[in-house]
Amino acid sequence: MIIPIEIDEEKEEAYLDAWQAAAEVMAAQPGFLRTYMFRTIVPGSRFTLVNVAEWESTAHWEEAMNVCPMMGQTLAVAHASNYEAIRTVLPSPRRDARTPADLSPAEAHRRVVDGELTLVDVREDDEWAARHPAGAVHATLGTLPASLPGLPAGPLAFICRTGARSVQAGAQAIRAGRSSVHNVAGGLEAWEAAGLPVTLPGREDALDNGDRAGTAAH
Numbered sequence: 311m312i313i314p315i316e317i318d319e320e321k322e323e324a325y326l327d328a329w330q331a332a333a334e335v336m337a338a339q340p341g342f343l344r345t346y347m348f349r350t351i352v353p354g355s356r357f358t359l360v361n362v363a364e365w366e367s368t369a370h371w372e373e374a375m376n377v378c379p380m381m382g383q384t385l386a387v388a389h390a391s392n393y394e395a396i397r398t399v400l401p402s403p404r405r406d407a408r409t410p411a412d413l414s415p416a417e418a419h420r421r422v423v424d425g426e427l428t429l430v431d432v433r434e435d436d437e438w439a440a441r442h443p444a445g446a447v448h449a450t451l452g453t454l455p456a457s458l459p460g461l462p463a464g465p466l467a468f469i470c471r472t473g474a475r476s477v478q479a480g481a482q483a484i485r486a487g488r489s490s491v492h493n494v495a496g497g498l499e500a501w502e503a504a505g506l507p508v509t510l511p512g513r514e515d516a517l518d519n520g521d522r523a524g525t526a527a528h
Contacts, residue, residue: 314357322358329361330397334474336363339377341370347397397434410468410480413492415501418467419445427465427492432479443469443498444507451475458486465490473497 317325326347333345343364350358365371413421421427422445429446431438438448446469449457466483468476473496480491494501502508 313361313363315359315361316357317359319358325359326397330471333397334472335377336374337474339370339374341366342374408481408484409477410484410491410493412495413467415494415496415504415506418469418492418494419443419501419506421465421467422446427467427490428462429494430461430466430468430479431470431498432468432475433470433498437471439511441498441508441510443501444509451479454479454482455486458483458488465492467492467494469494469497469501471497472499 329347336342336345343366345361345363348360348362365374418427418429422429429443431442431446431448432451432454434450442448447461449461451470466488468479468483470476473493476493476497480493483491
């Protein structure tokens with residue numbers, strides 16, 4: 311399924327956030343294989359974004375539409391060479407012995423500060439650049455198999471926006487033979503809601519939620 315998307319540049323970030331949330335719901339549906347979001351590299355293109363979704367069958371896709379209908383999109387045709395991938399969502403794994411144990415954001419932060427684990431943010435490059443948990447390292451979910459050997463030895467805690475992609479990352483790490491693997495429950499949204507520090511573009515120091523509110527007020 312290929313869905314070109316016509317959207318104003320100033321609305322793109324909000325649209326991508328909504329798409330990410332919808333895609334993570336889709337990732338838990340039967341028959342889902344994967345989905346990608348592409349952005350055009352050709353100035354003046356009518357369709358600035360293109361969503362490509364892969365399902366096992368049309369029946370699976372139609373059933374999923376009952377759970378999460380497309381966001382006012384219509385099918386059209388766009389030339390693949392005009393676009394580059396910017397986001398990827400893979401199927402949500404079932405929780406079993408091969409998936410990571412949940413860790414609260416507060417406990418994850420404490421262990422990072424105490425040097426007891428490595429916090430790995432698996433969101434995409436643009437999401438990481440916008441803001442990320444203080445003390446985290448970055449390895450996108452799509453590149454994680456190649457990145458795992460370079461991560462520090464010892465316990466790992468994975469984090470994403472809401473906790474769906476980080477479960478997938480933890481499962482990959484477990485399958486690769488890593489032990490003591492955790493998922494930060496609720497992701498960055500829960501991390502920020504707990505007032506834990508984040509790093510913003512252009513700042514080497516970390517801001518907690520109170521600092522950010524103060525900065526905005528100025």
